[in-house]
Amino acid sequence: MKLMFTHVNTAEETAEIARLAAEIWHEYYVSIISVDQINYMIGKFQSVQAVTDQIHLQGYEYYLIHDHDSAVGYVSARKEEGKLFLSKFYIVKEYRGRGYASQAMEFLEQLCQERNLSHIWLTVNRHNSSSIAVYEKKGFRTVREQVSDIGNGFVMDDCVMEKEILIGAETI
Numbered sequence: 001m002k003l004m005f006t007h008v009n010t011a012e013e014t015a016e017i018a019r020l021a022a023e024i025w026h027e028y029y030v031s032i033i034s035v036d037q038i039n040y041m042i043g044k045f046q047s048v049q050a051v052t053d054q055i056h057l058q059g060y061e062y063y064l065i066h067d068h069d070s071a072v073g074y075v076s077a078r079k080e081e082g083k084l085f086l087s088k089f090y091i092v093k094e095y096r097g098r099g100y101a102s103q104a105m106e107f108l109e110q111l112c113q114e115r116n117l118s119h120i121w122l123t124v125n126r127h128n129s130s131s132i133a134v135y136e137k138k139g140f141r142t143v144r145e146q147v148s149d150i151g152n153g154f155v156m157d158d159c160v161m162e163k164e165i166l167i168g169a170e171t172i
Contacts, residue, residue: 001067001068001098002103003065003066003067003072003100003103003104003107004065004066005063005064005065005066005075005104005107006063006064006066007061007062007063008051008055008061008062008063008064008074011048013062013064014048014051014052014055014062015048016064016071017046017051017062017064017074018042018046018047018048018051020071020073020074020090020092021042021046021074021088021090022042022046023092024073024090024091024092024093025038025041025042025046026038027093028090028093029125032125032127032128033125037154040150040151040152040154041150041154044150044151046088051076054076054087058078059078059079060076060077060078060087061076061077061078062074062075062076062088063075063076063107065091065100065104067095067100071092072091072092072095072100073089073090073091073092073095073100073104074088074090075088075089075090075104075107075108076088076089077108077111077120079115079117082117082118082119083117083118083119083120083121083162084108084111084112084115084117084119084120084121084165085121085122086108086120086121086122087122089101089104089122091104101134101138102138105138108120109165112165112167113165113166113167116167117165118164118165118167119162119163119164119165120140120162120163120165121143121160121161121162121163122135122140122160122161122162123146123156123158123159123160123161124158124159124161125156125157125158125159126145126157126158126159127157132159132161135161135163136161138163139163139164140161140162140163141161141162141163142159142160142161143160143161143162144159144160145157145158145159145160146158146160
């Protein structure tokens with residue numbers, strides 16, 4: 001199944017991102033961080049207002065991932081210093097394990113090639129071993145760890161991972 005990646009432009013699409021975020025975060029992250037931190041992070045980073053601000057004020061691009069007519073996940077990224085920062089990459093539970101991460105990674109690598117960006121980099125909770133394993137399988141490597149204070153007594157305890165992107169026949 002070939003996925004469709006729809007650039008988020010409308011209030012309805014932004015609301016769909018926020019809905020997916022709440023669903024995915026409450027299902028996936030309860031074994032990694034507290035429910036209080038999940039709720040705080042959804043409000044701060046994944047609510048309709050937060051996503052709207054990221055798109056209009058911070059230069060992020062959001063893409064809904066569709067399998068036929070169903071939204072199965074989303075990605076968010078922006079250009080930073082000649083690289084693509086992959087800020088968000090989420091797939092709904094019932095659609096995981098179907099190769100969708102591979103298709104999404106191909107989409108992101110194509111964005112890099114079109115924009116002449118040398119790497120994709122991301123942060124991932126250092127206790128999120130299943131996602132780290134997926135990123136490693138896709139060619140990412142951990143370049144450092146970082147702890148970021150996000151307010152309200154919470155921190156993000158992350159690995160920073162990066163992947164070089166082949167442009168034409170060369171690695172940039």
